[in-house]
Amino acid sequence: MHLPRPIPLAAALAAALSSCAFANDSPTMLMPRVDVIGTANRLPDLAGTGQIIDSKELEGSRVFTVNEALRRVTGVNVRDEEGFGLRPNIGIRGLNPTRSTKVTLLEDGVPLAYAPYGDNASYYHPMVDRYERIEVLKGPGSLLFGPQTVGGTVNYITPAPPQEVGGYVQGALGNRDYANAKFNIGGHGLLLDYTRKQGNGSRDNMEHELDDLNVKYVMNLTRDQVLTLRGNYYTENSTVTYSGLTQAEFDRFGARYNPFKNDRFDIRRHGFSATHAIAVTEKAVLTTNLYYSHFDRDWWRQSSNSTDTQCGTGFRDSRLAGIAVDPDNCNSIQGRLREYDTWGIEPRLTVEHQ
Structure with a gap:
């Protein structure tokens, strides 16, 4: 097992206090x-x-x-x-x-x-x-x-991606239907990481399902240039309400009570980035980030707070009185839908001086 041969860029990055990172257990690519x-x-x-x-x-x-x-x-x-x-x-x-x-x-x-x-x-x-x-x-x-x-x-x-091929699989289980599984493999400057997490939230009718996939690749372009490519894909499917509890609901049903079983919170996000570093001199490094992401969120909910009249005054009065309500009897629903495309480019020059 050996570390990568030092190159001018590695020395310049270290001198400029940039990111020349090596893992503790195995050699990694300059990232x-x-x-x-x-x-x-x-x-x-x-x-x-x-x-x-x-x-x-x-x-x-x-x-x-x-x-x-x-x-x-x-x-x-x-x-x-x-x-x-x-x-x-x-x-x-x-x-x-x-x-x-x-x-x-x-x-x-x-x-x-x-x-x-x-x-x-x-x-x-x-x-x-x-x-x-x-x-x-x-x-x-x-x-x-x-x-x-x-x-x-x-x-x-x-x-940072490792040079030697290796990886691991791990998992965990817990109460409230909690499960967490992780798969990680890498080598030769490439790293693939996938995580699946799911479980119930802190209140009733709040379930979460998360998937997170990440890929990273690091390559030496020349003796003085290194490029990092990153991609990720993330999804969330949750039942999340915006409504809290009335005092009467808390007293009668407890802190976990949440009748809004039909509320949905769904996210889809994918992103890509490229980070290029070039040693201009032994004490000057130009690092450029180029990035893009697409974010799509759909949040459908039946109530914005614990006292509104979205489902009628009778629905609100029942909640204030601590009477159990059925959201299936309320046809009103509000959508908070958002979609964004974000991109940018950022050059950054780091110079070591006295």
Whole structure:
């Protein structure tokens, strides 16, 4: 077992504090990407404050969702919604956490939001199983990485493809019909990762089915150039209601009560990105991200809150009185349908100097 032969680009990336990452157990391909922090020794020199959750900490703490992981970061407030961490509400330094709109979310430096320069709400968020490291940057240094950085920047780092062929299969079962299966195989600069997760949410009539497929390929173009290609396909089929509980419903039926069995929340997302790095000099690296994603969300629901009259005043009055209701008797339904195509190109020059 041996590490790849050093090339000028590898030396330049290391000198410029970019992303020349090698796995702990097996050699990996040089993988260009954009880090918001990089190695831990950069923390004292940041324009702000930052924290890194590395792979050892993620694995050792057995985090179930990204919410559990980010609660380990000082100054970050994360609010749960459905129990699966599908739509995290991340607030930094006291800002409103709703839909993480004041925080830029990145994956290997590529924007995660379906409209980062417009509607920054995080109705889509990958599973924490996809990542090996998380970087959180707060303060003025975040301005370098996106448009919605008033709170800060969270950058999720995916594993680099190995050189040697190998992989694993793992699974987990739990209560409330929870099941999590993962398949991972890679070698020669290619990595294929698939995760299937399903289970019941925190309330009745809330079921989730998630599929997450990721492919990554890294190639050396020349002695001074490396290219990373990434593709992913994500689907979610959930029954998620927007309505909470009235006090009478809570007192009579308990915290898990949810009569809206017909509400649906379906997501289809696919994305592609290419990251090219070239060593201009031994101390200067030009990294260019080109990315595209298509996001399609259908959210059909019968009630927007616990007291509206969408299904009639009798329906509302029954809920206020703590009387069980049948949504099949209500023909009214509201659709919140969204579809976005997002693309961008970002060149970034990193220079080491005195």
